Amino acid sequence: MPATYKFRMPDKTADLIRHIHPEIKKKIKSSLEIILSDPQAGKSLKGEPTGLKSFRTGRFRIIYKISSKQIIDIVAVGPRSVIYGITYRILKKQTDQKKE
Numbered sequence: 074m075p076a077t078y079k080f081r082m083p084d085k086t087a088d089l090i091r092h093i094h095p096e097i098k099k100k101i102k103s104s105l106e107i108i109l110s111d112p113q114a115g116k117s118l119k120g121e122p123t124g125l126k127s128f129r130t131g132r133f134r135i136i137y138k139i140s141s142k143q144i145i146d147i148v149a150v151g152p153r154s155v156i157y158g159i160t161y162r163i164l165k166k167q168t169d170q171k172k173e
Contacts, residue, residue, distance in 0.1 A: 078109050081140070082147040083163075090150060097133060101150060104130040112139045122164055129153075136160045 090101055107114050108128055115126030115137065125148065128135040134156045136148040149160045 078112055078139075078143045078145050080105065080109070080147055081144050086147055086150055097131070100130045101133065101135065104128055104135055105147075108135065108137065108145060112145055125160070 090098060093101070112126075115128040115135070118125040118127055118136075124138045126137055126139070128137070132152055132154075133150060134153050135150050136156060138146050138148060140146050149156055149163055151159055
């Protein structure tokens with residue numbers, strides 16, 4: 074029996090998806106279903122930090138990582154032009170908060 078995965082998503086990301094244009098929202102939700110059914114569907118990102126995957130949805134990208142216990146952490150969702158910079162800032166902020 075295949076493993077059942079669930080998403081974990083920051084409130085800001087869920088809010089962004091909730092308020093995005095309906096056509097883009099439909100594509101993102103469809104892509105999220107693909108990721109749930111096959112977490113390896115995304116392209117592995119190179120460099121630091123390791124373990125991240127990117128799933129292409131038109132001009133948007135869904136950045137995620139597969140965590141333990143059948144959890145897929147959605148790190149960020151946004152246009153390709155800015156998403157990688159946003160992802161880096163989010164992860165840096167999380168790392169800095171853990172050090173405190």
